[in-house]
Amino acid sequence: MADVLLRHQDEGVLYLTLNRPEVLNAFNEELLEALAQALEDVPLSARAVLVQGSGRAFSAGQDLNEAPRSYRSHLTHYNRVIRALSRLDRPVIAALHGAVAGAGLSLALACDLRIASEDVMLTTGFSRIGLVPDSGMSYTLPRLVGPAKAFELLAFSPRLNAEEALRLGLVNRVVPAAHLIAEAEATARELAQGPRSLGWIKQLLQEPSPNLESALEREAEFQEQAGRTEDHQEGLRAFREKRPPRFQGR
Numbered sequence: 001m002a003d004v005l006l007r008h009q010d011e012g013v014l015y016l017t018l019n020r021p022e023v024l025n026a027f028n029e030e031l032l033e034a035l036a037q038a039l040e041d042v043p044l045s046a047r048a049v050l051v052q053g054s055g056r057a058f059s060a061g062q063d064l065n066e067a068p069r070s071y072r073s074h075l076t077h078y079n080r081v082i083r084a085l086s087r088l089d090r091p092v093i094a095a096l097h098g099a100v101a102g103a104g105l106s107l108a109l110a111c112d113l114r115i116a117s118e119d120v121m122l123t124t125g126f127s128r129i130g131l132v133p134d135s136g137m138s139y140t141l142p143r144l145v146g147p148a149k150a151f152e153l154l155a156f157s158p159r160l161n162a163e164e165a166l167r168l169g170l171v172n173r174v175v176p177a178a179h180l181i182a183e184a185e186a187t188a189r190e191l192a193q194g195p196r197s198l199g200w201i202k203q204l205l206q207e208p209s210p211n212l213e214s215a216l217e218r219e220a221e222f223q224e225q226a227g228r229t230e231d232h233q234e235g236l237r238a239f240r241e242k243r244p245p246r247f248q249g250r
């Protein structure tokens, strides 16, 4: 039987490919376990991660043919994946094509950057089967589109095309289907050559400060750390020498 999650690393980018194409990469326990482990054990040599789906879709969410007995305990598998994504101190890019539904959309929204192909179809999906959003979507979706639009997308579960997804800010960029992989890979490689501070930028944005005062405090704390990195020194040198910086992620 084929691996449900394919992994390979190249030029500092770890590629994770959801690989259950016969069910549009719907999640079962085996896939969730493999994904959680891969995200918890990203080697230091990988400075960016790219998540994609094999076949004709990114992911149709929970495998509805393998319905778990207890949703609460089943969600611990999803939550492990979402926590690992959020805790990872390196950027994660999602390359989206075809259907991106339910927990598949939750996974995409938990990534740091989303690049979509023109054939993408996004839908929250939960209310269509009488459920509530999970895997972080009640947190990520309103932050991206605002609470009123989030309610609409969760209550009616419309199918959004690439143009609508881009307009709402659910994806960063839309590219022709034939260019999706090349574009996502190029972006991941560029991020993989970025400075150590990308991890702190991610953290600052993912855990938003409750007020300006605490934002100022947290910025100062992270800037202190970023200021001590080799990458910062390299950035300063490159500026003085009028050349592009060569960051090492340290």
Ligand code: LHQ
Pocket (backbone or CB within 6 Å): 022, 023, 024, 026, 060, 061, 062, 063, 064, 065, 068, 071, 074, 075, 078, 099, 100, 101, 102, 103, 104, 125, 126, 129, 131, 134
């Ligand atoms: C599938 C699935 C699928 C199994 C397509 N499962 N086979 C929920 C419960 C518990 C705890 C944790 O959290 C969650 C979170 C969730 O994710 S809830 C939302 C679950 N997902 C959905 O409700 C989406 C269900 N799928 C669809 O509505 C459609 O398949 C979409 C709109 C995604 C794509 O439509 P089409 O392009 O027309 O493809 P299709 O429907 O023909 O699907 C192709 C095959 O994939 C088909 O199998 P078959 O043997 O007939 O070729 C589907 O049965 C299978 N598949 N989604 N989630």
